[in-house]
Amino acid sequence: MKIAAYLLLALSFLMMACNEPQTERAEWALALHGGAGTISKDIPDTLKQQYYDGLRQALRAGEIILREGGSALDAVEYVVRNLEDNPLFNAGKGSVFTAEGKHELDAAIMDGSTLAAGALTGLTTIKNPVTLARMVMEDSPHIFFSGVGAEEFANQTDVERVENEYFFTETRYQQWQRAQTDNASIFPKAEWTEGDYFGTVGAVALDKNGNLAAATSTGGMTNKQFGRVGDVPIIGSGTFANHVAAISATGWGEQIMRNVSATTIANYMEFTGSTLEQALDFVLTERLNPGDAGFVAVDADGNISMKMNTEGMYRGSIDSRGNRVVMIWEDE
Numbered sequence: 001m002k003i004a005a006y007l008l009l010a011l012s013f014l015m016m017a018c019n020e021p022q023t024e025r026a027e028w029a030l031a032l033h034g035g036a037g038t039i040s041k042d043i044p045d046t047l048k049q050q051y052y053d054g055l056r057q058a059l060r061a062g063e064i065i066l067r068e069g070g071s072a073l074d075a076v077e078y079v080v081r082n083l084e085d086n087p088l089f090n091a092g093k094g095s096v097f098t099a100e101g102k103h104e105l106d107a108a109i110m111d112g113s114t115l116a117a118g119a120l121t122g123l124t125t126i127k128n129p130v131t132l133a134r135m136v137m138e139d140s141p142h143i144f145f146s147g148v149g150a151e152e153f154a155n156q157t158d159v160e161r162v163e164n165e166y167f168f169t170e171t172r173y174q175q176w177q178r179a180q181t182d183n184a185s186i187f188p189k190a191e192w193t194e195g196d197y198f199g200t201v202g203a204v205a206l207d208k209n210g211n212l213a214a215a216t217s218t219g220g221m222t223n224k225q226f227g228r229v230g231d232v233p234i235i236g237s238g239t240f241a242n243h244v245a246a247i248s249a250t251g252w253g254e255q256i257m258r259n260v261s262a263t264t265i266a267n268y269m270e271f272t273g274s275t276l277e278q279a280l281d282f283v284l285t286e287r288l289n290p291g292d293a294g295f296v297a298v299d300a301d302g303n304i305s306m307k308m309n310t311e312g313m314y315r316g317s318i319d320s321r322g323n324r325v326v327m328i329w330e331d332e
């Protein structure tokens with residue numbers, strides 16, 4: 001009888017432990033996104049599967065690095081490269097068309113342990129913008145290069161180059177054709193439909209040494225006007241990492257920039273003692289409007305938060321505690 005009572009007690013302790021939120025710090029953690037927006041649940045199953053597979057593949061690329069003790073910087077660069085090479089996402093190969101029918105790419109990367117950063121805008125010949133952003137960060141005295149100057153910087157490196165036509169995909173071409181008729185880059189919310197105007201890829205990571213890093217890469221907004229710069233390469237808006245958190249944004253760049261969103265998340269945590277999740281909620285509900293944006297973020301304890309005020313966001317995360325998810329919509 002006594003043994004049964006002890007067993008019952010042990011069992012109830014075990015059950016309580018299982019229900020407790022995970023409090024111990026994750027050794028390493030990684031989250032990524034492939035863009036936020038209105039994503040129809042009616043997309044064909046095969047396409048849905050391709051998105052999930054793409055997200056899983058990119059997660060795996062980062063997992064291998066972090067599990068083996070690699071740096072958060074390496075992880076976010078390789079995850080973003082992986083997504084840039086996937087034509088499904090609006091970055092690298094799958095970049096959207098500008099109003100002039102070209103492709104102009106933006107990217108940024110930031111090392112939370114040193115605040116070193118590299119950013120680029122208006123790239124036309126760089127296959128993997130995130131890698132060039134890392135070169136800016138490590139091999140130049142500056143943080144941010146644009147257009148002609150960015151290409152000039154690239155000429156001094158061995159970064160892989162492509163013709164601008166490399167970025168052509170039929171899907172993006174069709175989206176551009178539609179966007180031209182409704183001036184979508186100026187009033188994107190008027191006609192937001194599945195993947196038409198937004199996209200962007202990004203990753204954030206915490207490594208075993210406790211360092212945080214963030215990287216984001218994009219083709220920007222479909223039909224964007226001459227020289228338009230979005231939030232992605234603006235350090236503190238679409239991309240930010242410090243000792244508190246690493247954040248990567250996606251969504252309507254103009255809105256994300258106005259609210260210096262990524263830095264606001266990290267500062268809100270630091271200044272108010274809030275959790276990462278509360279900080280994302282604050283920016284998504286108190287600063288941004290419904291339908292504006294989504295964020296993936298990780299803090300110094302390896303807590304991950306992936307939230308949006310859009311219908312969907314391609315996203316995924318993994319950590320050393322065994323959590324692993326890939327999701328598109330809110331209710332999955």
Ligand code: ASP
Binds near residue numbers: 256
């Ligand atoms: N934020 C990006 C931009 O405005 C687009 C996106 O995330 O889809 O350039």
